[in-house]
Amino acid sequence: MLIVQKFGGSSVATLERIRNVAQRVLATQRTGQDVVVVVSAMAGETNRLIGLSNQLASEGDVTLTSKGPYVASERAGDRAHERELDQLVSTGENVSAALLAMAIQNAGGRSISLVGHQIGLQTDATYTNARILGFSHGRIRQELSAGNVVVCAGFQGLNAAGNITTLGRGGSDTSAVALAAALKADVCEILTDVDGVYTTDPRIEPRARKIHRITYEEMLELASLGAKVLQIRSVEFAMKFGVPVHVRSSLNESEGTWIVSEQKSLESAVVTGxxxxxxxxxxxxxxxxxxxxxxxxxxxxxxxxxxxxxxxxxxxxxxxxxxxxxxxxxxxxxxxxxxxxxxxxxxxxxxxxxxxxxxxxxxxxxxxxxxxxxxxxxxxxxxxxxxxxxxxxxxxxxxxxxxxxxxxxxxxxxxxxxxxxxxxxxxxxxx
Amino acid sequence: MLIVQKFGGSSVATLERIRNVAQRVLATQRTGQDVVVVVSAMAGETNRLIGLSNQLASEGDVTLTSKGPYVASERAGDRAHERELDQLVSTGENVSAALLAMAIQNAGGRSISLVGHQIGLQTDATYTNARILGFSHGRIRQELSAGNVVVCAGFQGLNAAGNITTLGRGGSDTSAVALAAALKADVCEILTDVDGVYTTDPRIEPRARKIHRITYEEMLELASLGAKVLQIRSVEFAMKFGVPVHVRSSLNESEGTWIVSEQKSLESAVVTGxxxxxxxxxxxxxxxxxxxxxxxxxxxxxxxxxxxxxxxxxxxxxxxxxxxxxxxxxxxxxxxxxxxxxxxxxxxxxxxxxxxxxxxxxxxxxxxxxxxxxxxxxxxxxxxxxxxxxxxxxxxxxxxxxxxxxxxxxxxxxxxxxxxxxxxxxxxxxx
The missing domain is CATH 3.30.2130.10 (VC0802-like)
Known part of the structure; x- marks a missing residue:
């Protein structure tokens, strides 16, 4: 059994939370599964790094945008700049990956963190929004065989020239699904601060119900619900490769929402959400x-x-x-x-x-x-x-x-x- | 003509200083030289990262040591931990390298930053204090040919297994000299916040005189003077490969101190310092x-x-x-x-x-x-x-x-x- 667990920026926002993630990951490993973890940057870090880049260019005050394509639009298309932006922001994930591996070690486990060139995720050369082309999983397999929890820095890949690329905002979800697909993982868990996908936005309709199973197609159509939970592009990827995705809370053990193929979708309701x-x-x-x-x-x-x-x-x-x-x-x-x-x-x-x-x-x-x-x-x-x-x-x-x-x-x-x-x-x- | 210029943490401590470094580097390039830059992490960043690692382990308050081998001694020899520490702290140099490359681009120049796996610096597997074994300079040569100022993240290398290693405190000096040696650079400039090596500590003897030329051997013996200026290990490296090192101020254009072989030392004083x-x-x-x-x-x-x-x-x-x-x-x-x-x-x-x-x-x-x-x-x-x-x-x-x-x-x-x-x-x- 192989599981990929992805933890977002809020789940690794502080050292305390990183320790909690370490405990959770080890608990998963103790059930007899091989565990590959994908982490985002600590919450706020990506924006901090982009802020440095923007300030460097502007020599003045800069307002940070917290969503949308992360590259400042006035420099979009400037490849040399975007290449450096990717070298810069990918460090955020490298930091959280190393810290989580340390936390797992501190808790008595075996762990190693892998970054861009070590993970084996090959992308095209579209900086700041690269597409995944392939994956060589020799290193991850080897580290799993050695008994390690393998912690991968999310959001990043390497293009053919050996340059670091990033997968766009929320790209760690896509990293996780891509790794799960390539490693033929039994499941890709997206651990987040909500406990699943709901039939509608619970802030509008308190009687919204957590969906237990939803198809990839439905999830894509419900993008506006799902976008708060996981990156829609990762769902396309999961659909393409048939990776079962389990969106659940990082704060408790409850079952969340399974995103699966239509064959595996058992709920018979005509309308899902x-x-x-x-x-x-x-x-x-x-x-x-x-x-x-x-x-x-x-x-x-x-x-x-x-x-x-x-x-x-x-x-x-x-x-x-x-x-x-x-x-x-x-x-x-x-x-x-x-x-x-x-x-x-x-x-x-x-x-x-x-x-x-x-x-x-x-x-x-x-x-x-x-x-x-x-x-x-x-x-x-x-x-x-x-x-x-x-x-x-x-x-x-x-x-x-x-x-x-x-x-x-x-x-x-x-x-x-x-x-x-x-x-x-x-x-x-x-x- | 090929020059390697190394800027320390204080020279890239703020975005304003990074912009200044960009101007200086471009001025050097305009004299017709190919320029390879080696940068340290922004001042304070390495300690911040080590602090995160220490806090993660201690769950309590931690006093940072600002000198000496950077690995917390209680974990020294724990290879898995030290490996993660290197993955962690090397991100500091990656950030300043990317920011400097951006600053050079903002100033109208062509530049690319290279990190661990892109630089080609091969080391042994001694995490936190690795020795340089070799260097493959294909990528740097290629980027120089493309007209780029090549900004290398200092302090780091890659071992045979593809893991990131670091060269010990002040290792960016050693990176710079090693790159200069491998690239057969005409000179390795160490740009720092003092303007050279003095005949003695000017804080004790105000009449201390800046030394214009000093041999590698003398510099090694004057470690206590030189240690404030550049890492002594880099001098051993320079001596081994005959790299002329020029220690000078990053704040002005004055000639600093040349560290050279005995044949090239022209000063005839019996006592140098x-x-x-x-x-x-x-x-x-x-x-x-x-x-x-x-x-x-x-x-x-x-x-x-x-x-x-x-x-x-x-x-x-x-x-x-x-x-x-x-x-x-x-x-x-x-x-x-x-x-x-x-x-x-x-x-x-x-x-x-x-x-x-x-x-x-x-x-x-x-x-x-x-x-x-x-x-x-x-x-x-x-x-x-x-x-x-x-x-x-x-x-x-x-x-x-x-x-x-x-x-x-x-x-x-x-x-x-x-x-x-x-x-x-x-x-x-x-x-």
Whole structure:
């Protein structure tokens, strides 16, 4: 039996917590399993290092961004700079890995920490957001055979030229899943400060229930729930290689949420979870000339500005022009409108651009939808009963998303959560 | 032309200083030289990391030692622990290397930082105090060819198993000299916060003069002067490979002190410098049985306790017993006396142990002594004129050392400095 356990920055934020992690890891080893641990940097350390880099460039005060791609945008694409940024920030994980290995030794265990060039994680050369290409596990196998708990610095790999790369924010989750895949681990545990993935955000709906099993596909669709728990990219990786992922609390021994393939998913509920995404804005273009290439020009402008468009609705043409409505991340709304204003479309009269940031998206997700008709209509019925107006709808095989006015978002979420029976089922020990 | 420039922890202690170093390095490059930079960790960082390790072990308060071998002595010899300590502390140099490379880029230059596995410095497996075995300079050459200032993290190497090793306190000097030797650099510059090596400690003798050229051998004998400026082990390395070392200030452009082979030493002074070492204590054993093996037992006890004995005097035997006087580092005096008390010597009456911490050693050094007789007698004459009693004497080819009472140490030093004409000669710009 081989287990990969990943501990995030908050789990190794202090020496006291590192000692606790050491105890937990040793307890796992005592059950007879080989243990590979992946650690993030101590909470705050990555931001501290990025702060040093930013201050170095600015010679002034710098505001740190705590999320998003970690490279300061004004230097994005400067490869020499990004290469150094990766050399710099990867030290955060190296420190926590060495400290955890020491803590395990102090507690009487055998342990060794491995960093970038020792781990064997090969990536492409995209600094600050590298993709994993391969893995040579000779060293990890050897250290496991020697009876060690192998502590790997997360978040980092090595490109073909021997340079350190990092896997993007939250990349330690991806490291962990990649190692688990390559080592054919029985499970990849993501130990975090929440105890699993819930049917919806418990801060909005206190009756949210911890999900015991969820498929990779569902987890990807529920990104806005899962993003607080684990990096979505790691789920793609787990799906690709069929790695069972177990998200659980680092603070207790409770079972958390298993993320598995559909074959292994035993819960039969049609709907698995409901997610609310407030970071959406709606743009409506009226009087758009209905000639070939117009739509391509519009979305070409947005793509060129790195704006991800989510839902799109195009109304039927009326007299040579049409309306187009779509949603973009609320943060990108200004940039989107500015881009569209600069657009010089051929033919017809002036296009009107209407934007509305006061919307939100609610998504109902479940693999059961594939075989159960009527989920969308049931959702509309539930929202209709609450007099909530649906502005846009999109559906996929396992998801129904609706756009409603922001003020109805929480109400809609609670109504759907109740309406699809998510309050029921076995109560979670932590719920 | 290829130059290796080493900047210590105080030169990279702040982002402002790192920017200054970047400017200096670029100025050097603009003179047409290829530049390899070796950096230490930002001042205080190594101690911070060791502090984390110590606190992790102790679960209590820990006093940091700021000098001496950096591994906490209670864990010395615990290889697994020392291996992790090296993984941990080497991150300090990685951070400053990446930041300096960024600063050079920010200033418009081309630069890349290299760490342990990228530098190519191969060491043995003695964690925390590794010896350099070899060097593969493919990567550095390649980056120089690409027009980069190559910034190497100092202090660290890689052993045959791919583990990170460190070279002991001040090891960045040794890194720099080793790289200079392997790359056949024209010079290895040690840039520090003093502007060179002086004929004696300027805090004791304000008329101390900056030495322009000194031989490796002299520098080694003047360790107590040089230790504040550069790691003595790096001088041994420089001597072994004939690397010209230039110790100079990182704060100005003045010429500092060149440490070179005897052939290249042009200064003709018989005496090059005078050093005072207060960290000495004297032990006298009386009534020592004068039988074979006794002396071996005595110094065997001290060697077994890792105590380095400096001078030794044995008086002529009188009636089957003899007196032995020697010096040890003052810090080891208690341990030495305790060890000697436990000694069970065969034959004769009880041996008496007298110890005296109130002494100091003054050393006069100069390669010119090899060809100039009478340096020792001139020294005795100078000290005699000041009525300073000489307790012990030892001489080597290029050194005369005397032990005097601690209270006469500074007086003796000034008298010898003046008596051997060290006040004279070209005045240093900084003197």
């Amino acid at each position: 409901v997610a609310l995404d407030r970071n959406e804005a709606k743009v409506t273009l009226t009087n758009v000339p209905d000639v070939p290439g117009t739509i391509a020009s519009i979305f070409g402008v947005l793509a060129g500005a790195d704006i991800i468009v989510d839902m799109i609705i195009q109304n039927a043409s009326r007299g040579g022009s049409t309306d187009v409505t779509f949603t973009v991340p609320e943060n990108d709304l200004k940039k989107a409108v500015a881009g569209l204003r600069s657009l010089d479309l051929p033919g017809a009269g002036p296009m009107e651009i209407l934007s509305d940031p006061d919307i939100c998206k609610i998504s109902i997700v479940g693999v059961g939808m594939r075989t159960h008709a009527g989920v969308a209509s049931k959702a509309f019925e539930i929202l209709g009963r609450e007099n909530i107006n649906i502005q846009m709808v999109s559906t996929s095989e396992i998801k129904v998303s609706v756009i409603v006015h922001e003020r109805y978002g929480e109400l809609a979420l609670r109504a759907l959560h109740a309406g699809f029976g998510l309050h029921e089922g076995p109560a979670s020990s932590a719920a | 005078v050093a005072l070492d207060r960290n000495e204590a004297k032990v006298t054993l009386t009534n020592v049985p004068d039988v074979p093996g006794t002396i071996a037992s005595i110094f065997g006890v001290l060697a077994g306790a890792d105590i380095i004995v400096d001078m030794i005097i044995q008086n002529a035997s009188r009636g089957g017993s003899t007196d032995v006087t020697f010096t040890v580092p003052e810090n080891d005096l208690k341990k030495a006396v305790a060890g000697l008390r436990s000694l069970d010597l065969p034959g004769a009456g009880p041996m008496e142990i007298l110890s005296d911490p109130d002494i100091c050693k003054i050393s006069i050094v100069g390669v010119g002594m090899r060809t100039h007789a009478g340096v020792a007698s001139k020294a005795f004459e100078i000290l005699g004129r000041e009525n300073i009693n000489i307790q012990m004497v030892s001489t080597s080819e290029i050194k005369v050392s005397v032990i005097v009472h601690e209270r006469y140490g500074e007086l003796a030093l000034r008298a010898l400095h003046a008596g051997f004409g060290l006040h004279e000669g070209p005045a240093s710009s900084a003197a």
